[in-house]
Amino acid sequence: MPSPFTPLDFQLVLLRRMADHNPDLVEHARRELGVSTGEMREANKRWQAMARSPRARGAAARYRSVLGTPESSAARRVGDLDCEAWLWPLPLWPELRFEVLLAPNGEVWNGWLVRAPGAPAPRLRTLEDLTPWSCTVDEAARAFAPARPLQGTAPTRWGLAFTAPDAHAVRHEVAAEFTWGLLQRTGVRQP
Structure with a gap:
């Protein structure tokens, strides 16, 4: 039986997709996490299998089973649509949170990294x-x-x-x- 899919594995999934653009940054992050390239590929393979399985649970349940109870949850208005935002910390990016936006019916609209509440935003001028x-x-x-x-x-x-x-x-x-x-x-x- 495979081991449980953990927040560490989830970070590897994020890194795997980022490696297409920034292999050096990903390599540094992977080493910081203490995992091999093979472990990163395997985590991504397992994530894809979980998402595509005919018996797959919904995306919201999958995120909760992997990341646990959200650090915070709040109502959010996006345009003229009401949704709920769940936020989780990820050790690799302490100043960010992984955010999942849920539709009123519980379906996941989006999942991505956002700045953590209260963390200073970068100065972007040029x-x-x-x-x-x-x-x-x-x-x-x-x-x-x-x-x-x-x-x-x-x-x-x-x-x-x-x-x-x-x-x-x-x-x-x-x-x-x-x-x-x-x-x-x-x-x-x-x-």
Whole structure:
């Protein structure tokens, strides 16, 4: 019988998808967690099997079984929709929380990393401030408003388009890519 899927395993799932963009950061984080590349691949494989199994429980139950009782839960309004936000700490990112947004019927709308309540947000003023893992989707959207959503390249990926100045105050059209809500890379869009 396989061992229980733990919060450590869940962090490895997040890292596995981030490795596509930032293998060096992921390698450092993986070593910090004390796990091998094979263990990271195995955790991702198990997560995918749990999510795709014909007997799979719903996403909300899966998150609770892996991460435990949320650290906090609060009603949230997203546009004109009411939902519930569950937050869990993850040791690898102590200043962030994994957030799951649930529809009124209990279905998961979204799951991603957000800034922990009370944790200071990063100062985002120029392109140079937008380094990998420096900010979340909503932080970049607020700092460089108005931002437009871009189609993600995978279910756990999001994109934003916005205008941002560089260190010399030259404004650029930027495309930012996020995985699990955390910035992975930016690119200057050509006109």
